[in-house]
Amino acid sequence: MLLNCVLADSPVNTVFINTSYVNTNSDQLYLTGFAEGYVCAQMILDFRSNYLLDQFNSSVPEHINAFNQKRLQFINENVYNQFTRAAKAVLSQLQGIADGVNAALKGDYLTVEDVFLINQLQSVSQIRAKSKKQNYFHRSSGIVLTDNTELYLAHSSAKSYTSGFNRIHKHIQLGYHTLDSTTRKTSLQFLGCPGIIHPIDGFIQIIGQDSQYIILQNQYDNFNEDLYAPGIYDETVFEQTSIIESYPAFMVVMGASMYTQSPIDFFSAQQNYSYLDQLSGYLMVDVDEFNRLKSDCPPSQQLLECYTQNYKISYIFERSYILDTTQQLLTSGLLLLTDPVNPEFTQVLKIPDEQFYAVNNSVRYNLLKYIYNEFIKDPINSLESLLMFNDNSEILNHDSREGFAPRYDIQNSDQQYGACNSQIFKLSDRYSKWIYLNVPKSTRKFSFAQLPNYNQMKGNLQLNEQWVFSGGCGPKNYNSRCDECINGFDITSRCQQCAKGYVEIEGKCLSEDDPKNNLGIVIAIYVVSMLVLAVVVALLVWMCCFLTKPKTEYKKMEDRDGYVSEEDQSLGTIGEVTVPE
CATH class of the missing domain: 1.20.5 (Single alpha-helices involved in coiled-coils or other helix-helix interfaces)
Incomplete structure (x- = not known):
């Protein structure tokens, strides 16, 4: 057996896990979970403590525990295709996490049921009643941009500390055995919470021997109360035994990567949709198809000029709805996934007919189009500025929820603070350019979502090291303003000081952002x-x-030629002055 796991010390903890093909697929998943559980044991327990505090006030109702038991039984007993086999295989990974934590801390701290519960961070909240505060609190965006030579992906999501700040950058290398008895090296990387085997809102990169994909997930707002349970303590909704709405699709990505099917084909199968999170959309990018189009296209031509229906680069999945977005990506150079693209799905969720929830005419989409020219010149910095941008100004319709760093506390003081977990990924650089914006470049103002019992929160949250959400001067922050900007400059005219990249601290431009x-x-x-x-x-x-020099009494020397009187001799020799007793 070969198992190697390292927890790197970086602004965001990074875990590297390698398994060997000499083990079965199920054993490799178990070892992957065990390795993470062992090296991240205390972080996982802290995360679980915060999660239970956030969702259940620390005590999980018995009917929810019983419901999870039914779901685990359903997953174990219903294995009839590749998707369900992957779903069952994932349970080995969850068991490994529990065993790894218990081995590291030398005690019985977690069971597979405990790990299964925390991995349903979204689903549990979706089958319980939600308040308007929570409805408006969540707003995510998945972004894909291209300059015809490279793909850039970004994601921004409003989160609480539980699921937003407490993240680990995970690199996992697997040596799967496929159904045709061959081995297939697969690597995955994503940002996930401790003990969580999927990125929640965010994206995951899957690299196989003959394929490479990026999958982004985005949870939508829902205004259809019929899709929620009447309340978290209402037992009726928890009597069902299926796993609809309970097993996020991202949970099976690890298991799904063992098969030769592409993720696009894998998730396209109609029978798989009972597993898909009903309130989420998925944007999948086939990296190999993008590279194939680049290689087929002469350097003198744009990719759009070489495009035919034979290239399938990007898709959006919403329940049983599939939209090929390849041509849109090549035409505009960008894709934005914030709200449902399927009008029928919009009706199901009862999403209001207003610009805030528009697909191609939303404030965020227009802002993304506006910065596209900046993106072409400087992709990474322009994306960083975009995801840090929120000043509640005219460009955002004076709606602080519209920024890519949404601020719900500005819009309504009764709502939770907006917290963001943002990511930027440059495709060709793979690991080296995965930028996690929870770590700031400067000391701008920020706020974050608090748990109901904030003082009981576990884990090391260094507020001065967390990402900022801020509205002040910053490098290329569009439409930002500070007290020193006399005219409150807009998106087309910035004051000189802020244009140079000065940082706003308490309303004043004090120093340049980059040390x-x-x-x-x-x-x-x-x-x-x-x-x-x-x-x-x-x-x-x-x-x-x-002050500490001792007091001495000097006697006048009568003879300067070397004679010392007997009285003087009692005081010591010349050059050595001592204190008489």
């Missing part, structure tokens, strides 16, 4: 500080010596 830009000032301040420190230290040493 590298301040290198000369920093060195000067450092030198002056060292000189001042040296003077202070010298002064302190002199004072200590003066």
